[in-house]
Amino acid sequence: MTATPTTIPSTGGPSLPQERRLVTEIPGPRSRELAARKDAAVTHAVGTMLPAYVVAAGGGVLVDVDGNSLIDLGSGIAVTTVGNSNPRVAAAVAAQAAAFTHTCFMITPYDGYVEVAEALNRLTPGDFDKRTALFNSGAEAVENAVKIARVATGKQAVVAFDHGYHGRTNLTMALTAKNMPYKHGFGPFAPEVYRAPMSYPFRDAGVDGPAAARRAIDVIEKQVGAANLAAVVIEPIQGEGGFVVPAPGFLAALVEWCRANDVVFIADEVQTGFARTGDLFACDHEGVVPDLIVTAKGIAGGLPLAAVTGRAELMDAPHVGGLGGTYGGNPIACAAALAVIETIEADGLVGRAREIGDLVVDRLTALQAADPRIGEVRGRGAMIAVELVKPGTTEPAAALAAQVAAAAHAQGVVVLTCGTWGNVLRLLPPLSISDALLGEGLDVLADALAAAK
Numbered sequence: 001m002t003a004t005p006t007t008i009p010s011t012g013g014p015s016l017p018q019e020r021r022l023v024t025e026i027p028g029p030r031s032r033e034l035a036a037r038k039d040a041a042v043t044h045a046v047g048t049m050l051p052a053y054v055v056a057a058g059g060g061v062l063v064d065v066d067g068n069s070l071i072d073l074g075s076g077i078a079v080t081t082v083g084n085s086n087p088r089v090a091a092a093v094a095a096q097a098a099a100f101t102h103t104c105f106m107i108t109p110y111d112g113y114v115e116v117a118e119a120l121n122r123l124t125p126g127d128f129d130k131r132t133a134l135f136n137s138g139a140e141a142v143e144n145a146v147k148i149a150r151v152a153t154g155k156q157a158v159v160a161f162d163h164g165y166h167g168r169t170n171l172t173m174a175l176t177a178k179n180m181p182y183k184h185g186f187g188p189f190a191p192e193v194y195r196a197p198m199s200y201p202f203r204d205a206g207v208d209g210p211a212a213a214r215r216a217i218d219v220i221e222k223q224v225g226a227a228n229l230a231a232v233v234i235e236p237i238q239g240e241g242g243f244v245v246p247a248p249g250f251l252a253a254l255v256e257w258c259r260a261n262d263v264v265f266i267a268d269e270v271q272t273g274f275a276r277t278g279d280l281f282a283c284d285h286e287g288v289v290p291d292l293i294v295t296a297k298g299i300a301g302g303l304p305l306a307a308v309t310g311r312a313e314l315m316d317a318p319h320v321g322g323l324g325g326t327y328g329g330n331p332i333a334c335a336a337a338l339a340v341i342e343t344i345e346a347d348g349l350v351g352r353a354r355e356i357g358d359l360v361v362d363r364l365t366a367l368q369a370a371d372p373r374i375g376e377v378r379g380r381g382a383m384i385a386v387e388l389v390k391p392g393t394t395e396p397a398a399a400l401a402a403q404v405a406a407a408a409h410a411q412g413v414v415v416l417t418c419g420t421w422g423n424v425l426r427l428l429p430p431l432s433i434s435d436a437l438l439g440e441g442l443d444v445l446a447d448a449l450a451a452a453k
């Protein structure tokens, strides 16, 4: 930490000094001015977790308007996986913006959309004929996956899981489990959505994956009926719900049941996709092959893009013109996505996610050994969380998580919380972060935890 004021760089990317540097308190005076303007101009319903207003970002840092340089362990919620203002992405976006910004793919198409579809068909799990449709947000893509499954099966019901998060539109609010803040007062919600129990090993001692799947399938068969069920929608590792990694065999048993019952298995990989978990997709880890896979967040380096990819016979079930939207597969977002895919492959980012995972897990499990408030360290690759509890129990310690996160923020480290009870600290560093910066971020987190009562 230094008190020397520095000039604020005007551009991001990895050329930014890769350091934590606090020159004011967080948030500083200029950020607080902007926060006051925000309060007067932006609905308070849109909250800000750490109101340090950003002017540049890249590598593993975010630089704020006061000249503070923060360590980024959040990637804007698993979006800037290849690094903020990644040079390939920035160049592709600039070139595309200079050529044309929009035509609407449904009116006069362009090759970027087709190229992204080809790449997704090639890279997603499953060795069969696939098709892709592009959208703007994760929620929009999840909704479209459900539309496709309903048309293809001629059935209506959809099953989602405890602790699941799928977005904030009407149908995806219905799919999302947690009331506060996502659903409260916003109903009525879309009908024909049912909830099944998740495999949550930390809170589910002794229930292995196949047993947890049988428990879920029993609920589905008794309360919904396979003959009514169009689709099962599940995150292979839950994001907002607390980085819940289901027990091995849970997903595979669900897929098997879906296959046998003409139910579409939809993997929501919006948070887990694109190298985040140390595989290109989280389903790859267990060899699980979804019928439809939904991607967004990490797909385009910060540009809004989302996709549904899957079996050609399902994807082609809706009538011609039945899917689309004004901006879906915007050419600039597609150019960014192609640059992201090239970067993941060229820079070996799947392997980098595993390295980051090893570093983070080693450090956190060492902390856990000396701190009974850490109930569990879990996740995969660069998607790791610690669940905080009252020592010796599984009772959630939400206030502790909030206190540790706030202390880390004050020290210039961006960490996020999650979980049904809000008691989970989650780490989603960009894969462009250096080991040194990551280590320093973990030091700050460890100090914050040690100081918290």
Ligand SMILES: *Cc1c(COP(=O)(O)O)cnc(C)c1O
Residues within 6 Å of the ligand: 136, 137, 138, 139, 140, 142, 165, 166, 167, 168, 235, 239, 240, 268, 269, 270, 271, 296, 297
């Ligand atoms: C973020 C998220 C969504 C919603 O994506 P948006 O782009 O915010 O609409 C859906 N599913 C999962 C698993 C997510 O993490």
